[in-house]
Amino acid sequence: MTVLDQDETAQDTARNRRELERQLGIMPGTTRFVSQTHSTTALETGDVGWAEQDTLGEADAIISPDGTDPIAILVADCLPVAFTTDYGPTAVAHAGRVGLLGGILQNTVQRLRAQDASGTGTIQAIIGPGICGQCYEVPEIMRDEAAGEYPEIASTTSWNTPSLDLPATAETILRSAGVNVFRVPECTYTNDQLYSHRRHPGIGRIAGFVWKP
Secondary structure, three states: OOOOOOOOOHHHHHHHHHHHHHHHOOOOOOOEOOEOOOOOOEEEOOOOOOOOOOOOOEOOEEEEOOOOOOEEEEEOOOEEEEEEEOOOOEEEEEEOHHHHHHOHHHHHHHHHHHOOOOOOOOEEEEEOOEOOOOOOEOOHHHHHHHHHHOHHHEEEOOOOOEEEOHHHHHHHHHHHOOOEEEEOOOEOOOOOOOOOOOOOOOOOOEEEEEOOO
């Protein structure tokens, strides 16, 4: 999508995006993207897609207030989290370690709840493929610090070193916020059909889309 091989250009990115949009039934050039910075910021969609405005700005979640705008984020070990509601709005979030621990999912849910006029609506979330707790190796001090706030994040790799379980933590955060959750049980590091920054740094991204056909 945007992370290119040496012989690729911005024109290749545009062609890839348009082809993917066509396959999904989205009008080419209309998807909204953000410039992802591992923040906790969520932005609402504007009036135009990437063909006219490359990104909405620096953020790590996108809210479509009426759910009609196609929205997408890019990942390659971090979690893509897609949100739908039974009262209209949709959202998509990029939840890596920094954003997840900082509150990107809580912020996204809060923005969706703020648009629920009746206060009785339901939010559904799908946690897409990401690196799993058996593969996301980190220094022990990092694991211990993260576990101070989120005990379920503490894990151990399959080779017996400290690690973080981001998918389990995301699920706990969302369920605690009253969101209905489905988790895709795929690890980007072990599944070579998926892009993984840790397995192959710098090449390729997975696009997480939310749209209404």
